[in-house]
Amino acid sequence: MNKYFFLTFWLLAAAARAALSDAEIRDTYHQSYRYEKSQNYTDAIRALAPVIGAYPQGYTVNLRLGWLNYLQGAHATARAHYEAAIKTMPDSIEARLGHLLPLLAQERYTDAEAVARAVIRVDPANYYANLRLAFTLRMQQKYDAAEDIVARQLGYYPTDVSLLTEWGLIKTAKHLPAERIFNDVLTLDPENVTAKAQLSRGATNATTILSPSPAANKKP
Numbered sequence: 666m667n668k669y670f671f672l673t674f675w676l677l678a679a680a681a682r683a684a685l686s687d688a689e690i691r692d693t694y695h696q697s698y699r700y701e702k703s704q705n706y707t708d709a710i711r712a713l714a715p716v717i718g719a720y721p722q723g724y725t726v727n728l729r730l731g732w733l734n735y736l737q738g739a740h741a742t743a744r745a746h747y748e749a750a751i752k753t754m755p756d757s758i759e760a761r762l763g764h765l766l767p768l769l770a771q772e773r774y775t776d777a778e779a780v781a782r783a784v785i786r787v788d789p790a791n792y793y794a795n796l797r798l799a800f801t802l803r804m805q806q807k808y809d810a811a812e813d814i815v816a817r818q819l820g821y822y823p824t825d826v827s828l829l830t831e832w833g834l835i836k837t838a839k840h841l842p843a844e845r846i847f848n849d850v851l852t853l854d855p856e857n858v859t860a861k862a863q864l865s866r867g868a869t870n871a872t873t874i875l876s877p878s879p880a881a882n883k884k885p
Contacts, residue, residue, distance in 0.1 A: 684715075684718075684719035685715060685716065685719050689715070694713075694729075697709045697729070706737040709733050710737070713733075722749060724750050724757070727747070727749040727753070728750045728763060730743075731750060731763050734767075735767050743767040747763050747764035750763075756787075758794075761780050761784050762784065762794060765793075772804070774801045778798060778801045778802065781794045781797050785798065796827055798811075799835070803831070808835055811835050815831050815835065826850055826853050826857065829846055830847075830850050833860070847863045
C-alpha cells in the first residue's frame with residue numbers, strides 16, 4: 666500500500682462523513698421509526714436511503730435495514746444487510762441474532778443452526794440464540810438435541826412462555842403427552858394461539874399446576 670492509497674482512502678472517508686450532518690442522520694432515523702410504528706415498512710426503508718447511500722458499510726444502518734426488510738418479508742435483502750453489518754462488526758451478537766430471523770423465515774435451518782451455535786459459543790446462555798436453535802433443531806427433527814437446549818434454558822427461565830411452548834411442540838413431535846405443558850402455557854398466557862390449537866386436538870380438561878421444567882425430570 667502506498668501513500669496515495671491512504672490519502673485517497675481518508676479523502677473518501679472525510680467526504681462520506683461530510684455527506685450528512687449529525688442532525689440530518691438523527692432526523693432520518695426518527696422519520697424511519699415513525700413509519701415503522703405505523704407499520705409502513707416501505708417508507709421506513711426509503712427514509713434511510715440517504716444514510717445507506719452515504720455509509721453503505723455502516724453498521725447501524727445495515728442492522729436497521731435488515732430488521733425492516735425482515736418485517737416487510739424481503740428476507741433475502743434482510744439477510745444481505747445483516748451480513749453487511751456482521752462484516753463491519755464481526756464480534757456483534759445482535760447482528761447474528763437478527764440474521765437468524767430471515768434465515769428461519771426462509772426455512773434455511775442448517776444455516777440458522779450454524780449462526781445460532783456461533784452465538785452460543787461466545788454467549789452460552791443467550792436466550793434468543795438458544796430458543797431459535799431449539800426451534801431450528803426441531804424443524805430438522807433433531808428432537809432430543811432441541812429438548813436438551815429447552816431443558817437447560819427453562820432452568821434459567823422456568824415460566825417463559827416461548828420456551829414452554831417450544832417444549833410442548835417438541836413433545837408433540839416426539840408423540841409424547843404435552844397437554845400439561847400447553848395448559849401451563851395458557852395459565853401464563855391465556856390467549857396463546859399455539860397452546861389453544863394444540864389442546865383443541867385432544868387435550869384433557871384437567872386443571873394442572875405449573876409443570877416442572879424438563880431438566881427436573883433428568884437424573885443427575
